[in-house]
Amino acid sequence: ETTRVLISGQRRGITPALAKLLKRRSAIEPEIGHMKSDGRLTRCPLKGRIGDAIFAVLCACGHNIRKILAHLRAFWAFVIRFILGIIVVVNRPLQMQGAA
Template structure:
């Protein structure tokens, strides 16, 4: 296949003649793909998106994924306050930029950050303490152990958030071009998640307000008589 593709590229280059300069970038890309070896670095995995990375997952059912890394930061209440796109850096090296973004957006310095074991090696970034799941020391008190477990349970809560970002807000498939497109897609997905969360809260508040109006109207239409409250039940198909 490599031999056939090489012949086609050379044939196209020869037949283009004087127009070859207009297609120089495409031809150079094809030659780069044909020349790359199995163990080369910075390989091209996609002709239409040359910035795609091969990311090792370390899972038996999914050894590799193709795309780029994304860092998501959320508060304990579930609001996303940080979303950044990276190439294929070590997870621990992304903490500085992630915390910097959180400080810029919230104008506050986070005191604690809970991460998974992929971030091991960093115990403090800027003014933020990094907590990573690990075996407890026997010297720790029961109170401290319970507090650490509570931190780690909160961290696990970001997994369904990432799932919703992928399935509901198009984080799993990016249609924007280049590295800049990756960054735009991540920010739009995070913004969409926060907007949807806010609208759901508004919706619940609206139904509560509507229920109060219905109760008020019922009291006006069916006033209390002889010390007895007349109860009416209305069924609403919401």
């Protein structure tokens, strides 16, 4: 079995299927870099190839959950600002009448 090293800037000998795989790899590599820099994807404590695969999948699941929580945090902040804005607008005429 021979191993080919694929370089993303290389154009010669690239089939459409291979180009699609390289494009997918380019999309995944930044996510792996974020997992490594966040300190979650460290040295694998599990044994063997299966342990490596399980560890990678668990790290990816944790990363996805953190991304979902960040989106939910932003969404709820928007909802709370919206509701508080409505409360302020509704209470404003009442304050004006009390002052007059």
